[in-house]
Amino acid sequence: MLESLSQAEELFLSGSQQAHSVLRITLPQVFSQGKFMQMLSDFCHAHPQIKLDLIITNKNLDLVQQDIDFAFRGSALADSQMRSIKLFQAKTILCAPQGFARQLTTVQQLQVITEQLLIPSYINLSTLRLYLQKIGIKKPLHQFTAIDDAFSYKQAVLAGMGVGIFLDFFVEQELKQNQIWQITDPHPFSYKFLDFNMIYHKNIKLAKPQALFRDFVTHYFTAT
Known part of the structure; x- marks a missing residue:
């Protein structure tokens, strides 16, 4: 009985966390139009429970200090604590x-x-x-x-x-x-x-919303 209650509570908390998930994302100005913004729109429609906090800047912000989930950049990966996926050239x-x-x-x-x-x-x-x-x-x-x-x-x-x-x-x-x-x-x-890449934390296990976003973006650019 206690085990069932514990499992139910875990499922409830997991669902509640996903329902209120916010992904913090930074991208350069040149991405804030056209195909890339359409991709973000498609993601929001596909996963309405996940909200996006977009930071539009040409500066390379520190993902750890700024509490950023994903960064999109047209430069080589300089931080060994991060993982990079090439999207397009x-x-x-x-x-x-x-x-x-x-x-x-x-x-x-x-x-x-x-x-x-x-x-x-x-x-x-x-x-x-x-x-x-x-x-x-x-x-x-x-x-x-x-x-x-x-x-x-x-x-x-x-x-x-x-x-x-x-x-x-x-x-x-x-x-x-x-x-x-x-x-x-x-x-x-x-x-x-320039190779444009999606960058995210390498040493932190991705939660479900982050994993959904990573897979969605990767598939979007490899399929088009």
Whole structure:
């Protein structure tokens, strides 16, 4: 009898915990639109008992100190206490608004990049600096116009302020709608490929809500 009561209490507490579960998740700005947000919406509809606390930031927050369950990042895993699952790979592309001339010589194209490039100051600038030097642009980064917000940066390029550097998935719709076009000459400008990963605690056994979320995200990106 006591054993049955104990089992019933355990089941009740387990169900109650799941009913009120909140997953704390951090992701960069470029994830807060399109396919990724659709995935989160699908998860919420599939598991309405699990709520999400989303932290949208380009900073790499400490999962332990900030009590975060999952992080999504486009960088290599640096913490041995964490586990990483690769979701997809993105590439960096150079895009210009529709008003910019397309029929330019190589010299003219480099001149446009030198004069009109907008710097996304929320990314790792050391790699960008090396690439610009490699293709012959010696202009220091501090002499370019810089914008530190991903959505404001995209809007600036769409408005014709200058040429922009984007991850391909972040401007997928704008490219399809011909609002911007990809500059492929004189260089493809794929100066960096990024593996986007889901990161979570390695040394902590996942509770059921965390395991459901991990499996849902993994299946979503491997099946599409």
